[in-house]
Amino acid sequence: xxxxxxxxxxxxxxxxxxxxxxxxxxxLEERGIKADLVCGTSIGALVGAAYAAGELDRLEKWVSxxxxxxxxxxxxxxxxxxxxxxxxxxxxxxxxxTERDIADLPVxxxxxxxxLATGREIWLRHGNVLDAARxxxxxxxxxxxxxxxxxxxxxxxxxxxVPVSACRAxxxxxxxxxxxxxQLVGRHLSRAGREEVAREAQTKQDRNxxxxxxxxxxxxxxxxxxxxxxxxASVNILQDRLTRSRMAGDPPEITLLPVLxxxxxxxxxRASECIDEGRRLVKEHEATLLALANP
Numbered sequence: 001x002x003x004x005x006x007x008x009x010x011x012x013x014x015x016x017x018x019x020x021x022x023x024x025x026x027x028l029e030e031r032g033i034k035a036d037l038v039c040g041t042s043i044g045a046l047v048g049a050a051y052a053a054g055e056l057d058r059l060e061k062w063v064s065x066x067x068x069x070x071x072x073x074x075x076x077x078x079x080x081x082x083x084x085x086x087x088x089x090x091x092x093x094x095x096x097x098t099e100r101d102i103a104d105l106p107v108x109x110x111x112x113x114x115x116l117a118t119g120r121e122i123w124l125r126h127g128n129v130l131d132a133a134r135x136x137x138x139x140x141x142x143x144x145x146x147x148x149x150x151x152x153x154x155x156x157x158x159x160x161x162v163p164v165s166a167c168r169a170x171x172x173x174x175x176x177x178x179x180x181x182x183q184l185v186g187r188h189l190s191r192a193g194r195e196e197v198a199r200e201a202q203t204k205q206d207r208n209x210x211x212x213x214x215x216x217x218x219x220x221x222x223x224x225x226x227x228x229x230x231x232x233a234s235v236n237i238l239q240d241r242l243t244r245s246r247m248a249g250d251p252p253e254i255t256l257l258p259v260l261x262x263x264x265x266x267x268x269x270r271a272s273e274c275i276d277e278g279r280r281l282v283k284e285h286e287a288t289l290l291a292l293a294n295p
Contacts, residue, residue, distance in 0.1 A: 032293075123169075140154050
């Protein structure tokens with residue numbers, strides 16, 4: 001009798017769009033499709049780590065309650081290696097989620113990072129799972145790099161935005177990839193995000209806080225883009241082209257492409273929209289997914 005194929009999830013990078021991974025995983029499990037292994041890059045590593053550790057319920061509850069002001073307060077600003085140290089955010093994660101070693105997770109897990117000195121692709125398969133996710137999500141210029149085993153690591157999206165190859169090497173027969181880079185926008189704060197920020201700023205202190213953040217992240221116009229516009233748009237172009245190239249060379253069995261056009265880098269507080277889109281995609285491709293997982 002033919003054995004059931006090992007199903008792998010390749011969860012891609014894409015900043016706030018990554019909450020779509022949660023909806024996709026939920027919808028897959030509701031249809032009886034449970035991943036045997038998961039590999040993630042950047043935000044995909046964070047969601048993948050929560051899923052592999054059995055903490056997805058807790059993560060979904062937390063992100064669904066995020067407000068923009070909460071997001072801003074979690075940003076411990078610095079100018080050493082990036083704009084955000086990430087210590088405040090990951091300290092919160094450590095108090096909210098159970099500390100686990102990757103080897104002890106009930107689902108096989110791997111995260112992709114980039115060695116800053118050489119540009120090598122690094123697969124993180126051992127050690128603390130949150131440390132691995134933090135290293136994979138160290139977006140250049142935004143989050144400070146992570147030193148792990150004497151190596152300086154940054155975001156895995158620089159070398160492998162949707163880690164299909166890593167997932168295949170870890171033993172997956174059927175790979176379901178979620179590519180968040182198909183509709184990258186040139187701004188890091190969307191129109192809808194700006195409007196929600198304004199609504200949520202109830203107090204004078206909050207208004208001052210988000211106004212300063214909006215000013216620092218403000219978009220220029222087409223002829224005079226701000227420095228953040230240039231950096232973000234450039235990274236988006238690189239991510240999109242690299243994703244196309246890597247996936248053409250090592251295609252998954254199926255790719256889910258969330259439609260999140262007006263959804264940008266810092267829209268972490270709009271989780272419900274992303275989660276709903278992840279669910280919609282799985283429903284749309286339900287027949288194909290069931291056939292792949294249960295041949």
